[in-house]
Amino acid sequence: MDMVKAEGLTYEYIKTIETDHGTEEEKVLALNHLDITVEKGSFIAVLGHNGSGKSTFAKHINALVKPTKGTIWVNGFDTNQEELVWDIRQSAGMVFQNPDNQLVATVVEEDIAFGPENLGVPPKEIRKRVDEALATVGMSEYTTHSPNRLSGGQKQRMAIAGVLAMKPDCIVLDEPTAMLDPVGRKEVMQTILRLNKEEGITMILITHYMDEAAMADDVYVIDDGNLVMHGTPKEIFSEVEQMKHYGLDVPQVTEVAYELRKQGIDIPKDILTVEEMVGAICRLK
Amino acid sequence: MLRDITIGQYYPAESIIHRLDARVKLVITFFYILSLFFVNTFVGYLFVIFVLGLAVKASKVPLKFMLKGIKSIMIIILFTAGINIFMTQGDTVLFQKGIITITQEGVFLAIKMCIRLILLIIGSSILTLTTTPIQLTDGIEYLLRPWKKIGVPAHEIAMMMTIALRFIPTLLDETDKIMKAQQARGADFDTGNVIQKAKRLIPILVPLFISAFRRADDLAMAMEARCYHGDENRTRMNEMKYQKADYVAQVCLICYLGVIIALRVAAAKLPFFL
Ligand SMILES: Nc1ncnc2c1ncn2[C@@H]1O[C@H](COP(=O)(O)OP(=O)(O)O)[C@@H](O)[C@H]1O
Numbered sequence: 344m345d346m347v348k349a350e351g352l353t354y355e356y357i358k359t360i361e362t363d364h365g366t367e368e369e370k371v372l373a374l375n376h377l378d379i380t381v382e383k384g385s386f387i388a389v390l391g392h393n394g395s396g397k398s399t400f401a402k403h404i405n406a407l408v409k410p411t412k413g414t415i416w417v418n419g420f421d422t423n424q425e426e427l428v429w430d431i432r433q434s435a436g437m438v439f440q441n442p443d444n445q446l447v448a449t450v451v452e453e454d455i456a457f458g459p460e461n462l463g464v465p466p467k468e469i470r471k472r473v474d475e476a477l478a479t480v481g482m483s484e485y486t487t488h489s490p491n492r493l494s495g496g497q498k499q500r501m502a503i504a505g506v507l508a509m510k511p512d513c514i515v516l517d518e519p520t521a522m523l524d525p526v527g528r529k530e531v532m533q534t535i536l537r538l539n540k541e542e543g544i545t546m547i548l549i550t551h552y553m554d555e556a557a558m559a560d561d562v563y564v565i566d567d568g569n570l571v572m573h574g575t576p577k578e579i580f581s582e583v584e585q586m587k588h589y590g591l592d593v594p595q596v597t598e599v600a601y602e603l604r605k606q607g608i609d610i611p612k613d614i615l616t617v618e619e620m621v622g623a624i625c626r627l628k
Numbered sequence: 629m630l631r632d633i634t635i636g637q638y639y640p641a642e643s644i645i646h647r648l649d650a651r652v653k654l655v656i657t658f659f660y661i662l663s664l665f666f667v668n669t670f671v672g673y674l675f676v677i678f679v680l681g682l683a684v685k686a687s688k689v690p691l692k693f694m695l696k697g698i699k700s701i702m703i704i705i706l707f708t709a710g711i712n713i714f715m716t717q718g719d720t721v722l723f724q725k726g727i728i729t730i731t732q733e734g735v736f737l738a739i740k741m742c743i744r745l746i747l748l749i750i751g752s753s754i755l756t757l758t759t760t761p762i763q764l765t766d767g768i769e770y771l772l773r774p775w776k777k778i779g780v781p782a783h784e785i786a787m788m789m790t791i792a793l794r795f796i797p798t799l800l801d802e803t804d805k806i807m808k809a810q811q812a813r814g815a816d817f818d819t820g821n822v823i824q825k826a827k828r829l830i831p832i833l834v835p836l837f838i839s840a841f842r843r844a845d846d847l848a849m850a851m852e853a854r855c856y857h858g859d860e861n862r863t864r865m866n867e868m869k870y871q872k873a874d875y876v877a878q879v880c881l882i883c884y885l886g887v888i889i890a891l892r893v894a895a896a897k898l899p900f901f902l
């Protein structure tokens with residue numbers, strides 16, 4: 344069974360605008376007939392410029408919004424079915440951009456316990472899950488601290504632990520590193536990668552950082568609500584011109600390789616890491 | 629600078645009072661405050677001070693922390709004292725000039741009011757200093773539960789208090805940042821009279837409110853994503869359980885209230901200055 348499967352997923356926001364003749368309603372098409380399938384255990388990245396509909400897609404996976412048209416199945420559950428909403432939110436956790444605005448409690452462990460408490464898990468089991476989740480993200484020593492004094496990276500790892508304690512099959516991360524410093528970004532990315540590889544949790548990462556997307560198994564590019572590109576990072580990033588057309592960058596080394604090719608130097612176009620670049624240059628005669 | 633404001637200031641220590649169940653502490657504090665309005669003699673206050681002294685000692689919180697609270701409301705205490713001194717009618721006039729009359733009754737009443745307020749502040753700060761905000765909100769939620777049938781939203785009140793406590797430091801930080809950003813661009817918050825100063829707060833409050841609403845929106849979505857749906861079928865990681873000490877504390881409360889009532893009854897036979 345697929346973790347997430349979207350068929351003809353369409354979503355319209357109703358925006359009210361003030362005009363001279365009173366208020367009018369205008370429809371904003373945020374997602375347009377999206378077909379996406381995410382396999383269990385995979386790590387996918389979603390790219391797209393601001394306002395292209397990435398967050399709207401993420402919210403569909405958590406049943407925070409319902410499709411206007413089309414269907415999305417999460418872990419086999421159809422999000423259109425009202426009674427499945429708790430199963431869906433338990434299967435697919437969500438981590439948001441702003442580390443401050445998603446923490447509920449004044450003590451770290453209480454915040455991690457929030458999810459399982461809502462699910463009605465027995466107290467002893469909650470305790471166990473909280474300790475496990477904090478150990479998994481490497482935050483055991485902060486169990487009784489206040490989240491206010493933690494760094495951005497630590498807060499995001501806390502948010503991930505809060506989701507882990509609900510025993511999800513999939514975690515959706517909506518630009519989790521956008522407000523972090525480089526150290527925090529690294530902490531969070533390592534946690535995401537480890538959870539994907541070791542615990543087999545499906546990761547859906549929405550990001551603006553191309554080097555983060557390069558770590559994924561699969562990359563999707565959304566442009567104004569349309570799914571425009573899909574493939575492995577190598578396939579996607581080698582299309583430098585197309586990416587630029589959608590207002591996106593490619594990793595720095597890939598761009599260097601692109602420029603070198605333009606100068607007539609024979610170098611592969613799908614270079615994603617510095618190591619690959621070094622290898623390719625050494626192979627030149 | 630704004631960071632110095634502490635709300636729900638908890639003083640971590642290992643003491644009997646810290647270990648008491650929050651519900652018991654809340655009930656005791658409630659009856660203690662009621663008792664303060666019941667006591668009307670100096671002998672009575674002496675007894676309350678003695679009991680309070682024992683509690684402070686047992687809590688292992690330095691007296692300094694308790695007195696901090698008094699400093700911040702000194703103005704209210706002095707104001708109350710002033711009103712009582714000048715406004716109380718009485719027979720034994722101590723001083724008179726023009727329309728100002730000070731009577732013996734007024735002086736005694738003012739002293740009693742001051743003692744009452746100070747005892748009230750110290751008593752309630754024992755509660756907040758020895759109980760974590762979470763224990764406190766959990767305790768309040770539990771105690772309000774019986775009133776749920778008549779529509780008191782016990783769980784919601786507790787949840788709102790938790791979120792407020794969680795976000796107060798965040799919003800204070802943000803206020804600080806906004807003020808600094810505006811100061812860097814030449815805003816001046818320190819000079820001018822009260823009205824001018826108040827007016828200058830508007831450019832701080834507007835962005836602060838906008839950001840607070842955005843945060844509230846984000847938080848609501850994050851809570852929903854983590855399956856929050858009120859207190860229906862909700863469990864708690866830390867359940868509250870009464871220990872032996874909690875029962876002892878309740879017996880102590882009953883004895884205390886007994887003495888207070890006895891003193892009140894006896895008050896009629898005491899001379900006025902006691
Ligand atoms: N609450 C809303 N009301 C109206 N329009 C919205 C709302 N949220 C997003 N949109 C619009 O939907 C589109 C997609 O937004 P979003 O999913 O947030 O994009 P992204 O996360 O990729 O930046 C944008 O055009 C945006 O203006």
Ligand SMILES: [Mg+2]
Pocket residue numbers: 397398399517
């Ligand atoms: Mg977004």
